[in-house]
Amino acid sequence: MPAVTTTRALVPASSRGRGAFFVLPLLAVLLALSACARPAPTGQPMPVSFLPAPGEFLTDAGDPLPPEALRRRAATAAYVLVGESHGNACDHEAEARILAILAHAETPPAVGLEMAPAAQNPVLAEFSRGAFPPEELERRLDWKTNWGHPFAKYLPVFRAIRDWRLPAFGLNVPPGVIRRLSAAAMQNATTDATGADPVAALSPEDRAHLPARIIEPAPEQLAFLREVMGSHPRQAKAGQGAVDPRQEARFLLIQSVWDSAMAEQAVRARRTTGRPVVVLAGTAHVEGGLGIARRIRVLDPGAEVLLISPWRGDEFAKADADVRVYCPESFESRMGMTLESRPLVLAGQGGQDFEVLVGAVRRGSPAEAAGLRPGDVVLRAGGHRMRSLAVLHLAGSDAYREKKNLVFVIRRGEDCYSVDLGRLGQQGSRPAPSGGAQPAQPGGR
Template identity: 30%
Template structure:
């Protein structure tokens, strides 16, 4: 769901929380990229200068990379993965310009997009072929339900694909499948219910460690002992691996069918460290994918890690563009028939202060019943600073009223 439903967490101890901003690991959005935050604002070190490609190194950028050399290398690879923070206009502008550069070097491209589940592929085909209007496309692709972010952030990329008749491939699976894996585990899903996805490759140990930290940071109850031994965590990890595997399989299939370079538009959390999609691609026989990430101004150099990506590009921090205050609730959600299930609650958020908990079902917001993430986002986005949002919530079989109070600024 949209980051607009999130409250920005406090700086202390929330590096990993910031990486998981959309619908958490279990559901349809993705792990997203770091944002320029209050923590970074006090350390605008510009370790990756704006407009410069650099190779990441530990706690600092490495050498600058010449643009012609970078695009020559990228256009010769089977897969180029462009990360993003979903609500960042600057990240999407960077993706579009990078995509245009790749197209100039190699017109034979396919664009793969995390935003769409496989069932809407016919709508993408009609759009790319120029047979539908933007309004028709957004309706046919079920945009409001399957993604929910402002379509204006993504339409320039889709318009570019349409203008150049570049095929666009849906990379994702339906939320219901990832949610079911999170509840039941991958091995309990029959082959008929897996949407054609094969068994994921086991997670690298570093990925398991990162997911364990994220799992704990999102208010879940791991119980006693090593969180990695908790059955709930294992299901949590299996859901993430399913997500990575599904997108990797769709990318690999598109490359093998067309011979083109596939450009993936995905949340950066699926890419960083080459643990997610790149790891699954390697298991599928495509080990030379290229990972490119935007690096927003103001993020501390301590966030840089060697091996984070093949290259990072310095972009501006669009917090000022978006406004100094944005209504964020601080939850990750899964749609249910009766409402929206809270999968996790961000620490030090509006939601946590209001007393919302993982497992709660939001039945209505401001008196409006909703089981669609997009509609809920609209309601949250309409909240002005200092206002109160009444929520009807079901917990343990009983319905209660909870008021979320948004800060004055």
């Protein structure tokens, strides 16, 4: 334990005999054991009945769900909505696994993709037939323009589509049309107090890409979207936290167009192919059934919708989804490190605690040069205790604003070290010249 090492270092030199060396650690151990002798609480709820590995499925009650059980669970669903965080590699690997599992069903599914406009369906049709390899999709779909998130993370999904010859369909509206609709919404709000329809300001060509019916949010989703809107610093008035009504109206319109378009295209894919449709989209469009699912139920009444969403190890909310996939939150830094957040306590209402691990370090990167290694546990970032990956943003902002180096305190085995990652936002910035992880000072935890 790091505490034992620290205790020994604080013993006065005159007392560092054999007896002093053993007595203080022994007292620390005895105190720790006595503190652990309390009976475990029995009244706390148990949200999950096992500690899942990344990629494992859970029921909405928090119990294991084997692949065959997932296939049976999805057998009656017309639509299977799978949520993702676009930058989380585990989410995309889980999506690929879900497609492989459902490809063995009596009627394999079609796949609807938020990350591709419906205008790209001819390209996806060729790809599904095996006309070209997955690696060519980035260019053919104009991925950087139409989506922008790292294409490599989506390769497992596209390989599963190709391997199982699943029909694939783009679901969303081209980003250029969304930008022009957004601008029209703001222009109308600025110049026309009567609230003219911004859709009417678009060209006929642009309007052809919009859903035939723009379904407004349910009250529950409206509250959620307003909360998201209000938490965005660029959308709130300085010092007030109040949302500009024009910005809010534009935001709600774009979200409604996005969800309505994806639902409309998913329903069209089901009717075109006669297959169930697996929709891959961001978690905000899936969880709780308020986004795409609600619009599907309007457009295809009576159709069964199954919701699958990632679970990060936080509070387990049964209402979010019918099936959960455990995928830890992760962050891939340009410094060459990948950090993962793992739950330490799964006690539900008792309050979660997490540890942040270094999952990978790219060879030759600044992170490697600074001494960071896979398996390190990040205890502190700057002046903040590393309770979650969100702390990294706070620590980085502090270091950038104060023109200081970003320093981690990490635990490696029984030892603690400091890791100097250098300045942020400066080209050519290097870790401290001494290089490597340095022993942390007492109290560094």
